[in-house]
Amino acid sequence: MNAQRLLAFLVAIIISAPLLLPDGQGVGLVNAILIWSIFAIGFDLVFGVAGMLSFGHAAFFGVGAYTLSLLTMRMGWDFIPSLGAAGVVGGAVALVFSYFAIRVSGLFFALLTLALSQLIYIMAGTKLRMLTGGVDGIAGVPRPDLFGIDFYDDGNYYFFLLAVFILALLISGLIRISPLGQALRAIKSNEVRAEQIGFNVQRLQRSVFTISGIYAGVAGGLLASLIFYVGPQMLHWSTSGDVVIMVLLGGMGTLFGPILGVAIFEIMREWLSTQTSHWYGILGLIFIVCTIGMPKGIAGLIMQLWDRITPGGKS
Amino acid sequence: MSGTSEAKHVLRCEDIEVSYGAFKAVTNVTYEFKPGLLYGLIGPNGAGKTTLMNALSGRARLSKGRVFLNDHEITKQSPHARTWAGLGRSFQITQIFAEMTVFENLRLAAQAHRFRLQPFWSPVGKFREIANDAEKVLSEIGLENSAHVNAGSLSHGDQRALEIGLALLSEPKVLLLDEPLAGVGHDVAEKAVELIRRVTEGLTVLLIEHNMDVVMEISDEIIVMLAGEILASGEAETIKRDPRVRTAYLGEEE
Known part of the structure; x- marks a missing residue:
């Protein structure tokens, strides 16, 4: 076993918690983790792989949420399309x-x-109020209606989310080792040289930014359906900030790191918010300590520890 | 290879000028580079040598003039498009992918050349021809034994060789080498000169170099720049005797 597999194993345990725990405990939390992970995996393609720090991903996330809500509720579209x-x-x-x-x-x-992204946030709350429901948002966002399964049951919806999550993870893994992923690594490493050996830097950056936007849009749509609600908060810059924190915490540029970051973030959010109303500040403090103490995130720390306890077995 | 005109020149610049505000870093430069020759570009610091190279490779915007490669105008093309058109380049300050291995560096350059449209759904390791290209250049530049070493931990001389290797993988017709020997020790420099000679055979090369002995020895033609303009050009012996060059550059009063 190498460190990569260890990380994969940890992720597998986290996302299969509802199957392992009695009575499907923790399914609500894991559902949120799956959705935010899709967002974070897509974000890391831009941030960790291509080296571009975007603070605008809330826009794609929120717009995806509104798109799904409006199409299903106002236009009568099916969930999957x-x-x-x-x-x-x-x-x-x-x-x-x-x-x-x-x-x-x-x-x-x-x-x-x-x-x-703030421009879109402000527009959604004011000018587009007729469409978006303004600051009230839109309540009653549906879940999928497939094969006669009741996805309004969180335990069932878990399987739907798990399937989308695995697909998202596989595609991201493929992109990383594909020529596109390698070219993006090159751009992150040395943009001048990447351009000079013949990579069309701007087009490659646009491509990955767009792919990342697709991830964010899908994740936003899924979150709206999970909580039956979409509001302008999903477009707010703090949503962009959250995903940056998740990815940094978990380990940018790694396939599994962002998922670990999401899991820690969500568990802290869940637990801390029951302890104190200042939970977001405490989370910020933990984040600062973590980024100073482990610049490569949790994934980096785990890989480092793994190399230390398995002498010679460098992963 | 195209047409009869190519016999005359591969790269041509027409009255080009690069200015930064009121300062003209390069001005009035018109020159035709003939195929297969090695041009040594010399001149004091600040003469505009690197800026001229930037203008040719697309890193500096022209305020005036036009550039042609094989009679196709490339004045408005971005650096990557010029690379595709056959213009390779190395930099004065080493530009490599420092945290990747030597082989990965070369493989990326091979990939950039072979797949301009980036096919998507397959691990890059599956493309055998990319690896073959990379391996070929790896042995050409003599770094076989360092293939899996991080490029950043290579010796300076080897990094300069890698830099040339990266440029070679785009199969250039014209190669711009900006001080490939900068900071390279004396013994290594000899090897490097030998390498440059070997890998650039048949190519048109524009070489910036401060070591006069080297430039005079390996260049077919010398171009002397001063204050953004071409002061003189010609064969080494002619240049050495040119009183303008002696006064302006070599610092000799006669």
Whole structure:
């Protein structure tokens, strides 16, 4: 067993908790973890693989949530096509963002994506109130209606989410080892050289940003259906901040790290928020300590420990 | 290879100018590079040598003038498109993928050249021809024994060789080498010169180099720049005797 497999094993335990625990305990929490993981896996393609820090992913997440909600509730679409549309719209908004934001890099890229996503947040709360329900949002977002299974039961919905999650993870794993993923690694490592050996840097960055937007859109749609509600909060910059924290905490640039980050984040959110109303501040503090203490996140820490306890067996 | 015109020149720049505000880093440069020759580009610091190279490879925006590669105008093309068109380049400050292995570095360059449209659904390791290209260049630049070493931990001389290898993988017709010997020790420099000679055979090369002995020895033609302009050009012996060059560059009063 190497460290990668150990990480995969940990992830497998977390996501199969409802099957392992008596009476399907923890299914609500794991459902949220699965959805946020899809978001985080997609985000890490941009952040960890291509090295672009986006602060605008809430826009794709929220837009996906609204797309699914509006199509199912106002247009009478079925759930699955609506979920597909949530991904397409999330990706399309990301593509539009990328045309503005990819002209600049580093901090300016982060600020530009932040500004664009806040624009959408404000529009959803005010100008588009007729469509979005303004600050009240839209309640009563449905869940899928497939094979006569009652997905309004969290235990059943878990399997649906698990399937989407595994698909998302597989695609992300493929992208990482594909020529596209390698080219993105090259861009992250040295943009000047990547361009000079013939990579079309901007087009590759736009591609991965769009793919990441699809992930965010699908995740947003799924979250709306999980909590039967969509509101402008999902478009708020703090949602972008959450996913950045999750990925950093878990280990950016690794396939399984972001999922561990999501799991810790969600468990803390669940547990801390029952202890104190200042839970978000405490979470922030933990995050700061963690990033200073383990710059490569939990995944990095686990891999380091694993290498230490298995001498010679470098993974 | 295209047409009869190629016999005359592969790379041509027409009255090009690069300015930063009021400062003209390169100006009035018109030059035709003939196929298969090695051009040594010399001049004092700040003469505009690297800027000229940036203008040719697309990293600096021209404020005036046009650039042609094989008679196709590339003035407005981005650096990657010029690479596809056959213009390879190495940099003064080493630009490699430092945290990847030597082999991964070369494989990326091979991939960038072979798959401009990035096929998607397959691990990159499956593309045998990419690995073959990378291995071929690996032995050309003499780094077989360092294939799985991180590029960042190579010696400086080996990093410079890798940099040339990366440029070679795009199968350039024209190769721009910006001080490939910068910071390389004396004994290694000899090997490096030998390497440059060997791998650039048949290519058109523009080489910036401060070591006069090396430049005079390996160049077919020398181009001397001063204050953004081409002061003189010609064969080494002619350049050495040129009084303008002696005054302006070699610092000799006659």
